[in-house]
Amino acid sequence: MIGIPLTHILIFSLLLFAIGIYGALVRRNIIGILISIELILNAANINLIAFSKYTSPSPEMGQIFAIFVIAIAATSAAVGLAIVLALYRVRKTVYTDEVNLLKW
């Protein structure tokens, strides 16, 4: 048994999650927001692994879900960054508060 209680891992991932949310809330730069979202997903992944390790009868389940989450994270990053580039090309900015028109 790994000598770490489950609650410690959960609180750690909670903190990570909170930090990610904070970043997503306060960042002006869209890329910064995307980075923060990656942190959030990462925190979720840690939870998945921890739960499957400590509570689940079939321990591979958590890993599989984590793999799915990673795949989704990769797609979100790819599409998000593509949007950022398209935005930058048109508006010459990547700051959310400067992108304040619905259409241009």
Added chain:
Amino acid sequence: MNRILGFFDQIFVSAKAWLLALLGRFLPDWVVVLASIVISGVVILVMGAVIMMYLTLLERKLLGRIQNRYGPNRVGKWGLLQPIADGIKMFTKEDIIPANADKIIHLLAPIVIVVPAFMIFLVVPFGRGMTAANLNIGLLYFIAVSSVTTLPIFMGSWASRNKYSLLGGMRTAAQMISYEVPMTLSVVPVIMMSQSLSTNEIVLAQSGCSGLHWFIFTPWGLAGFIVFFLCATAECNRPPFDLPEAESELVAGFHTEYSGMKFALFYMAEYMNAFTLCGIAATLFLGGWQGPFLPSWAWFFGKTFILICVMIWFRGTFPRFRVDQLMGFAWKFLLPLTLINILVAALWHFLPPVWAWLWSALILVISFFILVKLNINFVPEKRVYTLES
């Protein structure tokens, strides 16, 4: 005879075991475990540095001979002390940091880049029982760690605040991401056949025919090897895929603004990467340390050095790709070929031997030609020149 062979085969393993047993007599268990790790680590560190130094010499010698000149031959017999002279020169050179550079990252980049280069050594099976860490996900570990190499290159290129560096960094990003895909996929048939991700298991899966049952002697293995080797050449930025540091265009690419020891570290990482990638290629397709007569580590190093010589041979022969052609080559040619190769490997698994040979060879050849036809812009135009009086 066999006992002598066995002795030489296991000479390094038994040396380490003897040393650990000696320590075990008067030290607690965990110290012995620690000592085992430290011994492996020190051996890898020393070997990495020495290999890098002498690879530079080997490269210069071979290139010299290819170009009909002597390589370095003034420092020591056959220039054997040349790497040491170079090292001293690098140490004593002024370390220049551009005024606008991001100083911390500029310093960190060359340090960080050697870390993955050393870490890959962990899973390279140097001989029978000579894998530093026999991970059961060894191959995945290798792919993952080698993909980290992009980061320090980015750091160097960004921190230098130089446009050449920036362009070099961009090229690196594009190139490394692109070539990782076919490289990973070209490994898949090997994993399928050996049913393991562990590098050791993969070598053991090639042990038939007195150690000559190498994967390269099958159609899918040959195709996979060629793709893997090309991708490996691209991964460690060696010609003809050396766009990130293309001398004639970008001066030195991402390490334009580096000098002295930092520059040497970049070089060190590059050469160690070349070595490990060749070692992994030998492991995956050329049977690793398998082979008759000679000790296992001799086989491994022999195969690896032959592959490195081929890389140097490439450097001596080819001009460089252009960036769009490079990407096109990875995505439009190598990637489909690897996908087909996975299919072929599956066929190989299910068909009886002779038919498997026939079919897989046929499919690969046909798909090769179809791919060439589809990528007609890679194929040279035929031109007829007129002579007018």
Added chain:
Amino acid sequence: MPVLEIAVKFGIYAAMGTVLIFALGVVTLRNLFHCALCLAAALIGTAVIYLGLRADFLAGIQILLYVGAVVTLVIFAIMLTEHLAGKTVRQNNSQSLPAVIGLAAFVAILAALIVKTPWPLQAASHAKISVMEIGQALMGTYVFPFEVISVILIAALIGAVVIAKKDNSGEQS
């Protein structure tokens, strides 16, 4: 070997600490490039935690996909959008204080919940989960989500290409 086990335990705690520190770096640093590097460090730290939790395969995947691909993409985007002559722009909006307060409350409530909840702990086996098992599960029980993920990946690939592609039609007409 108790000593080794303690070492592993401390290793995990140390990894957690570094991950948190780097995560803070991700959300507070002004230079976006530094943020991305901190993200990479945090992700590598997470991979170490996975290793500690005996999820080797996932650790490998984490490094390969996150550090090798996602962070690279992020840095690529940063390089394309930032200017070399790093002028420092305000990176945060004015909502940091409310955000901190709200998140502190959120964390407090959830932490209390986590501590209070009686988790149905299983006697988790020491055995590592082999890659083979994961593969069989992916191809067996979870084959449907697996295929859906592949469709999503394709869609994202095409979508990203279409979005990021330069719109040349306007220039030609």
Added chain:
Amino acid sequence: MTFGWGVFKGMMVTLKNFVTSYACKRDNGGIFTVQYPEEREKEFENFRNFPFLVYDGTPDKVRCVACGICERECPTKCIHIEMETDAAGKPARKPAVFDIDYGLCMNCGLCEEVCPFDSIFMDCAFEVAAAERLDGLVFHKKALLKSNEYFRKVRPALASAIDQKRKAAEEKKKAQAQPPEAPKPQ
């Protein structure tokens, strides 16, 4: 032909050269490096580098008469001559100062061509180096003076031609000088 054939052929060429660099001699594909301080390229008589002054026998018998033609014709103006004057202040038709700035000289050989007294010639020696650019490369008369034997050694054909010419001229001069002398004894 098939895709990849050209690349393969190129690799064969480099492989061939790799092998011949070990197996063959210099002229048929072997290593063509000349390892300079130990080995040297064959020397050509026509090779010209920097000018020097020829003297016959002893260094005071300089052929140069300080006429200054080379000084005037030198395209880079790297020659500086001052004529010696004897005690009476009369010009002695001998150079007192003869400087050549090797840093300026461009080895064109025009001084050799224009010299009417067969005095200045281009040397084959090329290992000229100085630690200092301005004064170190200005060669004075003493350093420039080389014996006719040296000239014969470095450029044998030209030297013997010049020697013959000078001999013929001298004999002609003697012959010219003698006729008035011949009747004298009376």
Added chain:
Amino acid sequence: METIPFSKNTDTAEMLEINFGPQHPSTHGVFRMAVQLEGEKICGLKPVFGYLHRNHEQIAENLPYAAVMPYTDRLDYVNALTNNFGYALAVEKLAGLEVPERAEYIRVIMAELARIVNHIAVIGFMLNDLGAFFTPLLYAFRERERILDIFEGVTGSRLMNNFFRFGGVKHDLTEADLAEIKKIIARFPAFLKEFEDLLTKNEILCMRCQNVGILSAGDAINAGITGPVLRASGVNYDIRKVDGYSIYNRFDFQVPLGKKGDVYDRYYVRILEIRQSLKILEQALAKIPQGEIMNKKALPYLKMPRNFKPPVGEAYGRIESPKGELGFYVVSDGTPQPWRYHVRAPSLINLTALEEMCLGQKVADAIVILGSIDIVLGETDR
């Protein structure tokens, strides 16, 4: 650094301005290309030169005619002999000097050897720009060495030959020299075959060179491009044929023409020109007569360069230098110095089409295109 006016200023956010040079590994000297990049694509390019300006023309106007000869060596320092040839031609035209038969043959032999040297060196350097790590260059230099040995033995210098004189040449070719040249010619086809095996069909080279830097025949003519670059664009214009200067009209040779005018054509036209030069050399060596190497009338001027005063007038002598039409325009006012002296440098004029060829290509192509134009900064900046 001053701002460079780009002809097409498309100022988008992703634009990156880069100065290639004056210190850069592949600008062939101190040449600067101010490049506007969008990603890797070139959307603006200005060649900036003058860093190697040495006042060549002004110096020449203050020197006797003969003393200019060594300065012409320093124009295109890769092939000094053809520069000598052009200048000698111009002054002989001005002074109405005849050149003896044997001297003409010697001139042609030396000029064609210089052409071979130049072309193989250019191809080698171009391949270096393409990223081939010195191998083709060193193979080329291996052969170049032999020819330079000839130059050294005959003219007295390997690069700065200063060999031609008004009304002849400075040294005679001995039988031994002729035999040596014959030997070189005999072994040259084998070398060319090896060189071509290494390069011509190489897929990477073809990918990099074909359809890159296309210069249409019309554009080339409008820009005044000459030499192999023009012929690669498919224009049959070789001054050796057009003027038939010296004794070129006595030789049987052809003018190789390209199809598309891209980098590959420029490369291959040069290879073909080397073959034609070999053909000329063979004929010249077979036919070279015995006789004088200097016009008797011009002999005294060797000793007394300041007595050489061409009649008042002007003359333009041009030759097909390996880089294009090299012309010398000399105006005499009856004094020992030329009153006006001008060089029409092919390197400079061929460079004017650089932007045309590079726009829309990748950065790496710009370097290769520059290499394929074959400039020598000594001649461009003068």
